[in-house]
Amino acid sequence: MTNQSSPEIPPCTWNRSIGKGWDKPYTVRYASNIDDGPWHGMPLGGFGAGCIGRSSRGDFNLWHIDGGEHTFQTIPACQFSVFESDKSSSQAYALCTRSPEDNTLAAWKWYPTGGEDEGDAINRVTTGSYHALYPRSWFVYENVFQAQLTCEQFSPVWANNYQETSYPVAMFVWTAHNPTDAPITLSIMLTWQNMVGWFTNAVKSPEVRVRDDGSPVYEYQPRLGESEDNYNTIVENSQYIGFELGKASINEPVKEGEGQWCIATEKHPQVELFYHSRWNPVGRGEDVWQSFALDGSLSNYRIGTSAVAGEQIGVALAVRFTLQPGETLEIPFVLAWDFPVTEFASGINYYRRYTDFFGRSGKNAWAIASVALQQYQSWRSQIQTWQQPILDRQDLPSWFKMALFNELYNLTSGGTLWSAASELDPIGQFAVLECLDYRWYESLDVRLYGSFALLMLFPELEKAVIRAFARAIPKSDETERIIGYYLTIKAESPIAIRKAPGATPHDLGAPNEHVWEKTNYTSYQDCNLWKDLGCDFVLQVYRDFLFTGSDDIEFLADCWNAIVQTLDYVKDFDKDGDGIPENSGAPDQTFDDWRLLGVSAYCGGLWLAALEAAIAISNILITNRSGKSERRFPPFPEGVAAGIGTFQERDAEDAEELRERKSTYEGWLEESRFIYEEKLWNGQYYRLDSESGSDVVMADQLCGQFYARLLSLPDIVSGDRAFSALQTIYNTCFLKFHNGKFGAANGLRLDGSPENPQATHPLEVWTGINFGLAAFLVQMKMKNEAFSLTQAVVQQIYDNGLQFRTPEAITASGTFRASTYLRAMAIWAIYLVIGE
Numbered sequence: 001m002t003n004q005s006s007p008e009i010p011p012c013t014w015n016r017s018i019g020k021g022w023d024k025p026y027t028v029r030y031a032s033n034i035d036d037g038p039w040h041g042m043p044l045g046g047f048g049a050g051c052i053g054r055s056s057r058g059d060f061n062l063w064h065i066d067g068g069e070h071t072f073q074t075i076p077a078c079q080f081s082v083f084e085s086d087k088s089s090s091q092a093y094a095l096c097t098r099s100p101e102d103n104t105l106a107a108w109k110w111y112p113t114g115g116e117d118e119g120d121a122i123n124r125v126t127t128g129s130y131h132a133l134y135p136r137s138w139f140v141y142e143n144v145f146q147a148q149l150t151c152e153q154f155s156p157v158w159a160n161n162y163q164e165t166s167y168p169v170a171m172f173v174w175t176a177h178n179p180t181d182a183p184i185t186l187s188i189m190l191t192w193q194n195m196v197g198w199f200t201n202a203v204k205s206p207e208v209r210v211r212d213d214g215s216p217v218y219e220y221q222p223r224l225g226e227s228e229d230n231y232n233t234i235v236e237n238s239q240y241i242g243f244e245l246g247k248a249s250i251n252e253p254v255k256e257g258e259g260q261w262c263i264a265t266e267k268h269p270q271v272e273l274f275y276h277s278r279w280n281p282v283g284r285g286e287d288v289w290q291s292f293a294l295d296g297s298l299s300n301y302r303i304g305t306s307a308v309a310g311e312q313i314g315v316a317l318a319v320r321f322t323l324q325p326g327e328t329l330e331i332p333f334v335l336a337w338d339f340p341v342t343e344f345a346s347g348i349n350y351y352r353r354y355t356d357f358f359g360r361s362g363k364n365a366w367a368i369a370s371v372a373l374q375q376y377q378s379w380r381s382q383i384q385t386w387q388q389p390i391l392d393r394q395d396l397p398s399w400f401k402m403a404l405f406n407e408l409y410n411l412t413s414g415g416t417l418w419s420a421a422s423e424l425d426p427i428g429q430f431a432v433l434e435c436l437d438y439r440w441y442e443s444l445d446v447r448l449y450g451s452f453a454l455l456m457l458f459p460e461l462e463k464a465v466i467r468a469f470a471r472a473i474p475k476s477d478e479t480e481r482i483i484g485y486y487l488t489i490k491a492e493s494p495i496a497i498r499k500a501p502g503a504t505p506h507d508l509g510a511p512n513e514h515v516w517e518k519t520n521y522t523s524y525q526d527c528n529l530w531k532d533l534g535c536d537f538v539l540q541v542y543r544d545f546l547f548t549g550s551d552d553i554e555f556l557a558d559c560w561n562a563i564v565q566t567l568d569y570v571k572d573f574d575k576d577g578d579g580i581p582e583n584s585g586a587p588d589q590t591f592d593d594w595r596l597l598g599v600s601a602y603c604g605g606l607w608l609a610a611l612e613a614a615i616a617i618s619n620i621l622i623t624n625r626s627g628k629s630e631r632r633f634p635p636f637p638e639g640v641a642a643g644i645g646t647f648q649e650r651d652a653e654d655a656e657e658l659r660e661r662k663s664t665y666e667g668w669l670e671e672s673r674f675i676y677e678e679k680l681w682n683g684q685y686y687r688l689d690s691e692s693g694s695d696v697v698m699a700d701q702l703c704g705q706f707y708a709r710l711l712s713l714p715d716i717v718s719g720d721r722a723f724s725a726l727q728t729i730y731n732t733c734f735l736k737f738h739n740g741k742f743g744a745a746n747g748l749r750l751d752g753s754p755e756n757p758q759a760t761h762p763l764e765v766w767t768g769i770n771f772g773l774a775a776f777l778v779q780m781k782m783k784n785e786a787f788s789l790t791q792a793v794v795q796q797i798y799d800n801g802l803q804f805r806t807p808e809a810i811t812a813s814g815t816f817r818a819s820t821y822l823r824a825m826a827i828w829a830i831y832l833v834i835g836e
Contacts, residue, residue, distance in 0.1 A: 012391065014402050016056045018097060019111070026800045029809075042132040049168035075195070104283065139153075149176055171372060173331075176331065187295075194245040204346045241267055242265065254360070256342060259338045262365035280313070344514050353428045355420050399791060418461070427461070435822065442468075448532075466544055473537070483525060502569035507522060531589055583598060583600045696747040699745065732748050746762050
């Protein structure tokens with residue numbers, strides 16, 4: 001708690017007037033998909049620790065406390081309130097512009113929205129503004145209080161930090177300044193409802209069914225309102241005071257949903273502290289509001305009896321102080337939570353990463369809060385040190401810097417998992433959902449684009465994800481399933497096994513089963529038949545090696561057997577033996593509603609680039625095999641005993657096997673190059689595929705070429721043909737699609753018309769694909785075009801109520817699909833290609 005000047009808010013935040021709504025926010029395309037509405041703010045909380053969200057009207061409404069699950073509901077009692085008095089008059093407001101719809105807390109007075117929507121523009125008055133630049137956000141309160149008040153919110157997230165970034169904590173740092181010539185008395189109150197036990201599924205073995213859009217889904221019922229045996233305890237020492245919110249019936253080892261919340265603040269000679277340990281958060285609210293609105297005090301009630309069945313309880317903590325004219329004071333509040341267990345299927349439990357630093361008892365919320373109050377200024381400085389070099393760059397537009405950082409929200413609120421460390425995984429295992437509607441983890445085709453942020457900022461977590469895929473590739477799961485896509489087109493579904501050995505899995509599993517172990521959760525398509533996944537894996541392995549120092553030979557060795565197996569598996573789809581696997585006519589790649597037939601530009605290009613990457617990897621392993629007698633490079637294939645022969649003999653055998661593999665891949669590559677050009681180049685761009693007869697210009701036709709250049713591999717197509725194709729894509733899919741207003745559609749005819757007006761994927765603008773395409777434009781020296789394309793997409797997201805829930809797709813009719821989507825973090829690929 002310090003006397004400091006007003007905080008500086010960076011100029012490139014996403015900002016909006018407090019409480020200002022949206023005239024026509026985007027709405028969901030399919031009714032079965034999630035649409036929370038536009039009131040999303042920047043999330044708070046560490047990676048894999050669970051997170052909360054507070055919107056620009058001031059309500060706490062996002063509760064991702066249960067790993068992988070989504071609860072969006074305002075809890076009105078969780079709120080800040082401010083009392084102000086200048087001796088002649090006083091006022092008090094709860095700092096949300098929306099009062100509860102159920103008439104609870106009716107005694108409270110809620111913050112006004114101002115006159116934004118009334119009268120002429122000259123007379124409009126705002127009551128403040130909300131700003132966000134992840135992982136920091138700010139509320140600036142104006143034209144209501146005489147004092148100047150700002151609340152900065154953040155969690156300790158910064159690049160290359162693998163400890164504090166995991167903490168379940170949110171700081172709320174208030175700065176109060178008196179600009180008048182008379183003293184002002186202020187009191188800031190934080191109230192919080194005891195929600196221990198709420199965030200776990202009441203349905204322990206939910207049935208998986210197929211939703212109307214063909215995706216698998218299961219029922220999630222959080223235990224909202226089930227507060228029996230919850231209790232609140234005041235805790236303090238010489239420096240801090242706060243409350244632990246717990247549950248009396250918890251025994252060790254704790255279960256999912258069990259643990260603590262904690263709110264706390266600093267003691268300081270200049271302030272008075274007040275509290276209430278047990279008030280009714282679903283009543284009228286007079287038990288705290290009457291005294292607070294009178295003089296900024298609370299009753300200091302401290303009885304901590306447990307809640308009975310049907311009862312709700314909350315706590316309140318207030319800091320009162322007087323500012324002399326010109327005086328400024330900083331007042332920190334902290335919210336911490338300690339829910340150490342994530343449960344997948346019943347009985348499958350993982351401890352969260354932060355428990356490596358705070359223990360697994362579920363009784364450490366006060367310890368976490370205390371560390372936060374000790375270190376928050378250092379945390380904020382670390383965040384600024386990380387971000388400032390990017391914010392200072394004059395060659396990057398402000399809107400781009402804003403989106404670059406704010407799209408990282410998904411690493412906090414994307415259902416993120418980060419497990420405790422183990423001998424096998426010394427930094428833990430990590431995973432982010434594909435999205436809230438497609439609730440499975442780290443979809444490999446999506447992260448081909450969306451993982452650039454993780455790679456650049458948290459490379460060890462990125463490699464942990466890829467290692468999980470490498471372990472999964474040899475495994476099989478013979479469970480038979482129907483394929484949801486066929487239900488959507490009212491056709492009989494084939495029966496497919498869940499996971500074929502050697503196939504690269506589509507995803508690392510879902511929260512209701514066993515993430516990292518039970519892969520290929522999605523059954524919308526038979527992903528064993530996909531032609532891009534194996535190539536995506538090889539490219540990401542080599543990319544992650546190159547962009548993390550090009551020295552982690554062990555990482556390449558860990559992945560090599562999986563590379564060999566999956567390339568062999570994909571090559572089996574080369575039915576005519578020409579070197580390139582053919583698409584089957586079913587949607588068998590990331591555009592999983594789009595039928596490709598024969599050799600395709602998208603999958604064929606990825607195949608060529610993957611072969612080049614595999615050749616490069618084999619060269620590295622051959623070069624580095626000598627002098628490594630303590631470990632083989634690559635590791636022993638399955639079934640080969642480690643004790644046979646001398647290390648030198650095995651090194652020689654390894655080298656020979658690597659050379660044979662390299663020779664095989666070189667042969668496939670030589671065959672494939674000619675076929676790719678012969679079958680797909682039409683003189684201006686690359687055809688969608690070789691056998692469907694489509695004349696569509698596909699926006700992402702040369703993803704393989706982008707990756708080849710990114711990884712300093714030989715071009716898979718000539719530079720002049722790549723440039724011609726890219727110009728055609730830009731003109732056709734972007735400029736001719738509603739004059740470039742929305743971004744680039746996935747596929748249009750040369751004149752900008754749709755091949756099929758009823759098609760789904762070709763006429764959607766995919767945010768992550770657009771960012772990937774923009775990175776390709778930068779790579780090809782078309783930076784102005786890249787920024788024009790990127791800005792169009794960013795404006796659609798951040799001007800139309802999609803902020804902090806960026807979808808996979810938007811349409812020209814103002815609809816979206818698949819919110820909180822992983823692929824959109826591809827905006828970091830643009831930054832990577834521009835150059836650090």
